[in-house]
Amino acid sequence: MTDAEFMLASTAGNAALISFALYMVVVFVLAGLANREQSGKSFLNEYFLGSRNLGIWAFAFTYAATSASGGSFMGFPSLIYTHGWVMALWIAGYIIVPLVAIGLIAKRLNQVARKSGSITVPELLRKRLGSDTVGAVATVLLVFFQFFFLLAQFKAGAKIMTTLLGDVEVYQTAVAMVCRFTAPIPWVGAAEADYLLCLLVFAASVVAYTAWGGFRAVVWTDMMQGVIMGLGVVILLGLALTQVGGLSNATQELSRQVPPRDGNATLVRTESASSLVLAKGTWLEMPPEEKRQPFVRLKEAVEFSEGQTEFAGVPVIEVRTSLENATELKSIRAQVKDVGVSAQSVDVEGYQYGDDKPGVYVSAPGPKSSSGMGFLPIMLAVSFFCFWPFAGAAQPSYMARQMAFKDIPTLRHSIIFVALYFSLIYFPLIIIFTCGRVLLPGWEIDADRVMPEMATFLTSTAGVPWLAGLLVAAPFAAVMSSVDSFLLLVSGSVVRDVYQRKNPKASEAQMKKVTYWTTVGVGALAMFAMLNPPQFLQDLIVFGSGGLGASFLMPVILTLYWPGLTPRATVAGMLSGGGTMAVFYLIGYLVHDKFSAYELLSLHPFIWSVLVSALVMLVASKGSRLTDPKLVEKYFGNVGNEEGKA
Amino acid sequence: MIVAWAVTGLWVLGYNSQAAYAAEAETPIRMLFGLPRWTVIGWLLPLLVANAFTIWFCLRFMRDEPMEDLPEDE
Missing domain, CATH: 1.20.1730.10 (Sodium/glucose cotransporter)
Known part of the structure; x- marks a missing residue:
């Protein structure tokens, strides 16, 4: 600096x-x-x-x-x-x-x-x-x-x-x-x-x-x-x-971008008389390709000790910038510093959807590293x-x-x-x-x-x-x-x-x-x-809000608007809604080996959870003990009791 | 409210199921006001219409009702 x-x-x-x-x-x-x-x-x-x-x-x-x-x-x-x-x-x-x-x-x-x-x-x-x-x-x-x-x-x-x-x-x-x-x-x-x-x-x-x-x-x-x-x-x-x-300009440059590739590289330095620390985020420029300029960026800090010339297995991403993207190139080059280190034996893997595909950032379904269906299939x-x-x-x-x-x-x-x-x-x-x-x-x-x-x-x-x-x-x-x-x-x-x-x-x-x-x-x-x-905040947020939504949407709406709702049906609706959500995330964890949702038929678990909750409430309300008629009258008037009995 | 949600959904999802998913193959990208075209027609425009409807609904349609008194122990 x-x-x-x-x-x-x-x-x-x-x-x-x-x-x-x-x-x-x-x-x-x-x-x-x-x-x-x-x-x-x-x-x-x-x-x-x-x-x-x-x-x-x-x-x-x-x-x-x-x-x-x-x-x-x-x-x-x-x-x-x-x-x-x-x-x-x-x-x-x-x-x-x-x-x-x-x-x-x-x-x-x-x-x-x-x-x-x-x-x-x-x-x-x-x-x-x-x-x-x-x-x-x-x-x-x-x-x-x-x-x-x-x-x-x-x-x-x-x-x-x-x-x-x-x-x-x-x-x-x-x-x-x-x-x-x-x-x-x-x-x-x-x-x-x-x-x-x-x-x-x-x-x-x-x-x-x-x-x-x-x-x-x-x-x-x-x-x-x-x-x-x-x-x-x-x-x-x-x-x-x-x-x-x-x-x-932003949209045009974005339309020429392709997703980065993820993997490892071996870092080699020419001078080894002293120790050297490369911070997380350090950029290294690679030899140019025909239409793109590749760069490597470190995902973790690297510390060369005195006399050490090579560091293998360094986690990196490879960013391949279009030569037409002047703003993007300028931004990266402003951060590239000559530290006497080059990246060799770069072993990286592309996204399952969007790799080497210009246009993927300005369209649907969007790039995704872990799925060949892209980030947002239409059902999702x-x-x-x-x-x-x-x-x-x-x-x-x-x-x-x-x-x-x-x-x-x-x-x-x-x-x-x-x-x-x-x-x-x-x-x-x-x-x-x-x-x-x-x-x-x-x-x-x-x-x-x-x-x-x-x-x-x-x-x-x-x-x-x-x-x-x-x-x-x-x-x-x-x-x-x-x-x-x-x-x-x-x-x-x-x-x-x-x-x-x-x-x-x-x-x-x-x-x-x-x-x-x-x-x-x-x-x-x-x-x-x-x-x-x-890693991703949004996974926790969607699970938390989805779980709350699945547990409370149908029970609260029916509590407010349906005089015939029974306590047992409400309990069943809450447990089945929240439970279905949790089960879908558990399956997602087992399938993807990380905290994420399992999307049956490309639908978010919230949809399945609400459907299950509504169905269970409908079934459980049949034949279960009715709510105290005094309470029904308090919240719905006499009309409520007539409907409740029906 | 549910009808407004359904109409908006049909517009956004119906239009974008074609336009947004086809935009990947466009070279160069089709733009409107500097944005990808599908985002303007399939997102920004319905957003403006939905806001206009919300204002109309709240000011013209929603009825005033007296609020319940709180129970005595409050």
């Missing part, structure tokens, strides 16, 4: 640290104010639902910010980067998400929650159907699947911080200390020290402000985080389009078009918000706001990260980091490195706004549906204590589970 580059990196790092510190101060101030609001109000109702009086901006922003999670700002960009424009088809269901996901159940859900005095989804199901078993099963499923979602967010938060603080001196010293302390500890020592430190800081701060301020703190911080996300996306879009030379596109709106409708974290708005005008305006907000987030994100393939090639080595890397690269190139702090705060805000909601949801279910059921006479002081410690416990557990995380 030259002195100028070092100065630039240091400035960016310090600016990022200052932005991050300011952001955290504001978050804790909001949590403190929210904590003060709790005095004189029913603790549980205020702590978990903000006393059910969310107005338009609060409801709309908290819904949008909770939805736009680490998946939207880390996992989704990583997938756009890896698979190209086909992601527009993958996310197409979002076109109609606000109308379907909110409009389908929000009004009725809010009414039933008010009538029953429910604070959580399991409590609502239990009270509406008059069955403790329904509440218990709902709690178990909610905690199980929501925990996977939480895990993905923890990984995303830590990954963003590692990029954000990478060049800060104090941080590097702290990383070295963590490395020394944790290296001998089994499981913990296997994690990278920088990731470990960031995971610890992220988990501690988000758990602290969530536990302190409760739902109101979460909503207020969501509003601030929603604004930061919107601003971040707009600025990133402007910078990306300017630097890539316009949208047409159909699955996802169903998945996003309907799985979205059945997410307990969204339902909690739908139980908290104050009136119908709030709901109506919020749906419009969320629809416009989603359009302004997801469409630009696809443009930004398809540009990213051209401006910042070779990040297949760690695709989940492409968002913060893009922010740092774009701002440094534009000569405004201090802006990186704000841009990276956008995905960080997205992650935090989801984590706090999920933490609250899980702790709410444990406290309200488990502890309070066992200890109905617990004092408010005891409830507070249990609530705080549950939030801390869940956060600590998630952090420990994420010490050595799986």
Whole structure:
């Protein structure tokens, strides 16, 4: 690194640290104010639902910010980067998400929650159907699947911080200390020290402000985080389009790209008098081909000891750039340094779909390394078009918000706001990260980091490195706004549906204590589970949200709208929906030898799970004990009882 | 709402089942406003129409209803 580059990196790092510190101060101030609001109000109702009086901006922003999670700002960009424009088809269901996901159940859900005095989804199901078993099963499923979602967010938060603080001196010293302390500890020592430190800081701060301020703190911080996300996306879009030379240039260069090849190489150096370290991500130029210029990029750091001239079996990717792609070539060549090392005996394998196939990044089904069918066969596109709106409708974290708005005008305006907000987030994100393939090639080595890397690269190139702090705060805000909601949801279910059921006479002081410690416990557990995380964030996110959707979609809709629903059918529907999802992922794990879904007939497991859940509920409702007629009358009036008997 | 979802689905999936999957063979790629053509007709346009419908639905169609009072213990 030259002195100028070092100065630039240091400035960016310090600016990022200052932005991050300011952001955290504001978050804790909001949590403190929210904590003060709790005095004189029913603790549980205020702590978990903000006393059910969310107005338009609060409801709309908290819904949008909770939805736009680490998946939207880390996992989704990583997938756009890896698979190209086909992601527009993958996310197409979002076109109609606000109308379907909110409009389908929000009004009725809010009414039933008010009538029953429910604070959580399991409590609502239990009270509406008059069955403790329904509440218990709902709690178990909610905690199980929501925990996977939480895990993905923890990984995303830590990954963003590692990029954000990478060049800060104090941080590097702290990383070295963590490395020394944790290296001998089994499981913990296997994690990278920088990731470990960031995971610890992220988990501690988000758990602290969530536990302190409760739902109101979460909503207020969501509003601030929603604004930061919107601003971040707009600025990133402007910078990306300017630097890539316009949208047409980006699309044309993308259409000439072919997927990288993956494998190993032997590195040979000419001079061996001293030791040499090549960092992860180092580029090496290969001899040119007729129409393409191959480069090799290291997937791991390599350390030559003194006197060593050869290093075999180094994991690499081979990027073969079209000679017509001026922007892409310029970007890679700016990073290639003459370190006296060449790559020889390069043994790489192409993607099963898309290898050496120009056009694959601007069309469907998109490239895929592990399947000859491509990333998104048409039946899978159909699955996802169903998945996003309907799985979205059945997410307990969204339902909690739908139980908290104050009136119908709030709901109506919020749906419009969320629809416009989603359009302004997801469409630009696809443009930004398809540009990213051209401006910042070779990040297949760690695709989940492409968002913060893009922010740092774009701002440094534009000569405004201090802006990186704000841009990276956008995905960080997205992650935090989801984590706090999920933490609250899980702790709410444990406290309200488990502890309070066992200890109905617990004092408010005891409830507070249990609530705080549950939030801390869940956060600590998630952090420990994420010490050595799986590669792709989006796999965990789709499993978590799919599992919740499969478990709750049919049971919640029928609970709200069908008087004849029985408790046994509800339990059967939840277990069969969630169980089918888990079984499909288990088969996927056995077939693919990694955490991924098994797609029977190219359909996502969510579709099968919802079908199974609906069928099982239909069968189980025949002949099982009917819901107490008094409850049916309470929620549906006399009409309900007539229908229930029928 | 379900009808709106179905119509949008037919448009997006119906059009793209041909256009998006055929775009791989296009040399050079067919573009509209600097984007691959299929993304404009099969994604951006339905997005705009769906947003217009959402606004109409919420402002003109959705009925106001009085909200339930909370139980006394709250």
